[in-house]
Amino acid sequence: MNKSFAHKKAVVVGAGLVGSLWTVFLARHGYDVEVYERRSDMRTAGYSGGRSINLAMSERGWKAVEKAGIREKIEKVAIPMPGRMMHSVSGDLTFQPYGKAGEAIYSVSRGGLNLELLNIAGTYPNVRFFFDHRCADVDLENPRITFEDLKTNTLKTVEAPLIFAADGAFSAVRYAIQKTDRFNYTQFYLDHGYKELCIPPNPDGSHRLDPSALHIWPRGNFMLIALPNADGSFTCTLFLPFEGEISFEKLTDNASVDAFFRTYFSDAMAHMPTLSDDFWGNPTSSLITVKCAPWQWQNRILLIGDAAHAIVPFYGQGMNAGFEDCTILDALHDELEGDWSRIIPQFAQQRKADGDAIAELAQRNFIEMRDLVADPKFLLRKKIAAHLHERHPDFLPVYTMVTFSNTPYHVALREDDAQNHLFKQILNLENIENEWMGEGVDEVYQRWKKEG
Ligand SMILES: Cc1cc2nc3c(=O)[nH]c(=O)nc-3n(C[C@H](O)[C@H](O)[C@H](O)COP(=O)(O)OP(=O)(O)OC[C@H]3O[C@@H](n4cnc5c(N)ncnc54)[C@H](O)[C@@H]3O)c2cc1C
Incomplete structure (x- = not known):
């Protein structure tokens, strides 16, 4: 790296998947990195809870974790899914490969991956984590950020000459920039929501369905999918309209949930002994697409990951796209010798079209998955x-x-x-x-x- 930028300070807001990966890249370039995260430290508190337990990782994600030096570790627990297994209403199965022989997407644990990234970031002496710190305000002009320490309920303001906002779809940093002149922002909620359910392992720990596939029960306007976990279980996600004839609002009690699953997903239901507990215990969450521009503020603040481009999950690319942000930024850092006054505008300008494009492709793939695959x-x-x-x-x-x-x-x-x-x-x-x-x-x- 360019020596004149050594020992510069960078602040990363959000230690989710993208923030923790980007911290590793910054640390390798010799930056003093302060990472502020609203949640508690999952290295000590564990990572149960939170959104979808597994994610599909593909080439762009692998490329980034390879650069971060943890590909082998993640590969050991990733489950290859070379194709989709489609389940018809009557239980007939059709397998459709995703690519050529040898090509697969991989089911990885969201928490496990985040934990690995935090572990590796934590090995760098130039990285300091501040967990239980919520970004409360950003003073753009100076720039300084105010965090609320959620353990002591106190506020603390830090100087932040270079800020990376990786604080997700509802980014607090982005919210501060949103109030400035000529910042464009749109958000769009799908009429569908999602709920996570579970297919537990067999008593002997094996998978109840073929683990070498992403399972889909496409039913026109709604669908169920299931991705395998390393512990023999599957995480299922039901995508269903919030309102309407067949919708979450019509599933009001055990009888209606039972009837719905028996009618549309009977072969899956046979493997879901905890269905009613999961259905009532897990939230119904919404799906948002966020587009904004520019992704930067005066070459000193950069939005990355979902903070810049939150998309619907139907192409399995949200995290992959965020990880690709890191790979591209890292390459620009080398090419432009660590000169952020050139890296930030170039990244924001070059990458915006890609963020918009994957948002569109993800919307199109929703129609393909729920409808056209059948x-x-x-x-x-x-x-x-x-x-x-x-x-x-x-x-x-x-x-x-x-x-x-x-x-x-x-x-x-x-x-x-x-x-x-x-x-x-x-x-x-x-x-x-x-x-x-x-x-x-x-x-x-x-x-x-x-x-x-
Ligand atoms: C149901 C579902 C399935 C998905 N499946 C896939 C998939 O198969 N493949 C894929 O590639 N992508 C998938 N995604 C998308 C993926 O989850 C996101 O793209 C990815 O998590 C984005 O990472 P991120 O670090 O940018 O944001 P996040 O993961 O949202 O992390 C943001 C972090 O910032 C912290 N934070 C938020 N606000 C503040 C604040 N004010 N102060 C401090 N910290 C804060 C949060 O606690 C969090 O740790 C899926 C998404 C959903 C909803």
Whole structure:
């Protein structure tokens, strides 16, 4: 790193997934890092509770944890999911690979990953953690941040010449910037909420469903998904509208919950002995998309992770995108020799289009997961896409681009539009159900390619 920036101080607000990873990167560059986190220290307090217990990690996430030096550790407890297992109402199963042989997304424990990141950050003598500290106010002009010490109920103000706001979708730092002139901000809540449920392990500790898949029960306007955990359990998430004919508001007692699961998810329900306890014990949470710009304040404060770009979880990319923020920032730090007056504006400007693009792709994937995965035309399209990818290796299905490559998200979004156009033509070919590997498909593909 550039010596003139050695021993500079950086403040990180939020020690969630992105904040703790970014702290590791800063520490490696020799910064004195102060990390302020509202929650208690999970290294001593444990990490039970909180949102979704597991997450799907893919290429962008792996790349970042590799740079942080903890890939091997995480890999040991990550469960590969090479495809989706779709469950029909009658219990029929269809397996659909996510990519080529050897490609998989991985189920990792949110708490376990956060803990590893905190552990590794904690090994650096130049990192100081302040847990139970809530960011209460930001004095942008100076800049200084005021934290509330939640243990003593006292306020403390710290000088912060360089601030990284990794305090999530409801970022307090962003809220301070939001009040300034020409800052754009939108938030959008989905009509659907989610609730986490559980499929416990068999008595012998084994998984009750095939652990090498992400399980989906697509039911049109709603769905249930399940990701395996290393302890033999599955974390299930029910995505359902808040209101309407089939919705959370209609599930008012054990009888209605039972009837709902028996009707739509009977094969899953058979493995959910704690369903009613989980259903009433776990909150119904909302899903928000946040877009804002600029992601910075005067080259001294930078929003990263969900604080800059909170998205719906249907592409499994929120954390992956936040981790990619860290990889990109780190590369810019090297390239621009630690000159934050250039790194911050360049990052904020270059990355914004990617944040917007993955937000859009995630919304589109919601429709695909809950609805189209059960549609024969959609399954056919997936088959043809895989076939084209095999025959023409430079043709990358968009899912592959997003999940198994580091192609910028805005390029993947552009490609999604283009491929939608391609498949509209292919699926209109006569007898395509039988001729999906035929000459006709290749001709349309070649024409589409030439059109650019
Ligand atoms: C149901 C669901 C499933 C998901 N599945 C996936 C998936 O499969 N794959 C994937 O890549 N992503 C997934 N995501 C997205 C992922 O959870 C987020 O993108 C990721 O957690 C963002 O990390 P972050 O560190 O930016 O924010 P957060 O994880 O929200 O962390 C923010 C941290 O800041 C702290 N904080 C907040 N306010 C303050 C304050 N005022 N002062 C001090 N500290 C504060 C919080 O306590 C927290 O520790 C999912 C999200 C949901 C809701």
